[in-house]
Amino acid sequence: MNNKIFLDDYILTYEKSCKYLSNLTDINYHNSKRFLVNTIGTTNFSFPINSYEIGYGSNHVVIIGTTHGCEILSTYFVIETMINFLLDKSIYEKYTKKYTFHFIPILNPEGFIISSSNVYENVFNLNKKELENLCTTYLEKYNIDDDNALKQICLPKKYKKVLKSSLNYILYKDLRKSVHDILQDCNLAQDVLPIWSANGIGIDPNCNSIHKFNEIAEYKKVNKYGKLRYNDIPAYKPSPIGFHGFDPLTKKCPETYYLNNFIQNLYKKNLSSKKEKLLAIFSYHCTGGEIFSYPDLSICSKSNYDLHLKAIDNYRKYTNYIPRDENLKFGYMDYYRSTLEKVISMTIELSRKNGNPIGPFSNIDDILEEVKLNKIALFNTIDYISSII
Numbered sequence: 001m002n003n004k005i006f007l008d009d010y011i012l013t014y015e016k017s018c019k020y021l022s023n024l025t026d027i028n029y030h031n032s033k034r035f036l037v038n039t040i041g042t043t044n045f046s047f048p049i050n051s052y053e054i055g056y057g058s059n060h061v062v063i064i065g066t067t068h069g070c071e072i073l074s075t076y077f078v079i080e081t082m083i084n085f086l087l088d089k090s091i092y093e094k095y096t097k098k099y100t101f102h103f104i105p106i107l108n109p110e111g112f113i114i115s116s117s118n119v120y121e122n123v124f125n126l127n128k129k130e131l132e133n134l135c136t137t138y139l140e141k142y143n144i145d146d147d148n149a150l151k152q153i154c155l156p157k158k159y160k161k162v163l164k165s166s167l168n169y170i171l172y173k174d175l176r177k178s179v180h181d182i183l184q185d186c187n188l189a190q191d192v193l194p195i196w197s198a199n200g201i202g203i204d205p206n207c208n209s210i211h212k213f214n215e216i217a218e219y220k221k222v223n224k225y226g227k228l229r230y231n232d233i234p235a236y237k238p239s240p241i242g243f244h245g246f247d248p249l250t251k252k253c254p255e256t257y258y259l260n261n262f263i264q265n266l267y268k269k270n271l272s273s274k275k276e277k278l279l280a281i282f283s284y285h286c287t288g289g290e291i292f293s294y295p296d297l298s299i300c301s302k303s304n305y306d307l308h309l310k311a312i313d314n315y316r317k318y319t320n321y322i323p324r325d326e327n328l329k330f331g332y333m334d335y336y337r338s339t340l341e342k343v344i345s346m347t348i349e350l351s352r353k354n355g356n357p358i359g360p361f362s363n364i365d366d367i368l369e370e371v372k373l374n375k376i377a378l379f380n381t382i383d384y385i386s387s388i389i
């Protein structure tokens with residue numbers, strides 16, 4: 001991977017992302033590189049969930065951004081990686097022989113639209129310094145809110161007052177109406193729109209999975225609200241963040257339902273073909289520079305567990321991100337890392353600074369350095385995984 005940045009438009013919206021992706025599609029169609037756009041499913045409000053398939057190799061690798069709507073940096077990272085990959089001839093030739101990549105830059109288009117259209121109204125006319133100042137202010141308020149929540153001080157949330165927000169910034173009428181109804185039901189104001197993580201009907205795709213679905217439903221009966229600065233947001237019913245859904249992997253949460261069909265179809269190759277296999281899944285989020293990739297030892301094989309330990313260690317070497325072995329493992333990536341044998345499934349939290357959606361951009365040079373390190377980590381880890389499986 002080149003040690004440089006190709007995409008100098010850091011805070012993306014849905015429409016801008018689609019424009020960059022359709023430009024890439026056109027350019028590569030004319031270059032006659034193998035570049036396929038697969039719509040793996042559509043969301044409740046009919047937005048396509050697209051996977052961009054690049055390469056000819058027998059080892060399949062899936063790279064996912066924006067499971068949580070407000071993690072706009074993760075979509076930037078996936079598109080930047082695609083551009084870098086396609087423009088760097090030596091990287092392209094080396095990797096496309098051995099691998100087929102499936103880039104899914106926006107798993108959750110509805111959540112991304114809700115969050116990023118609100119963010120955009122605040123940042124579109126700012127220069128770099130002004131943008132950094134706004135993001136720094138946001139991050140500081142967000143941290144104060146966390147501090148207050150930890151000390152059980154009950155004050156209005158300061159982070160909500162930094163960005164102007166409105167339902168009217170959501171251009172799509174049916175989606176806007178659904179979000180309006182959820183806010184009313186949750187007794188929340190429009191100032192939570194920038195941190196919207198769920199899909200358009202208030203299900204958080206990250207939590208919607210077969211793995212520990214019943215346990216997480218029980219947990220939410222007791223722990224009804226989110227953590228820290230989100231402790232006023234319900235997580236037990238449709239809401240902006242944290243609701244696991246009504247049932248696991250059904251069309252009510254199309255993001256995880258169709259992703260699961262897609263992943264299981266790729267995994268069939270591991271069981272039926274000696275030539276092709278699903279090698280790895282990388283899901284990018286944006287909070288805190290951490291690696292969540294320990295499988296659940298109670299259900300996964302020892303050898304699969306050990307493979308994940310090695311992959312974590314390898315990714316950490318390039319990024320210095322902190323591996324986290326959380327107690328309650330749930331959600332679709334936990335499901336894959338514990339049940340797909342000899343497939344490495346990694347969840348990477350980009351950005352050592354938290355404060356989604358804009359906290360990571362409070363120092364743009366710093367975050368771009370992290371993006372570069374993660375691109376290097378991603379491709380080196382793919383090679384490493386391929387050498388141990």
Ligand SMILES: [Zn+2]
Nearest residue numbers: 068071285286
């Ligand atoms: Zn996330």
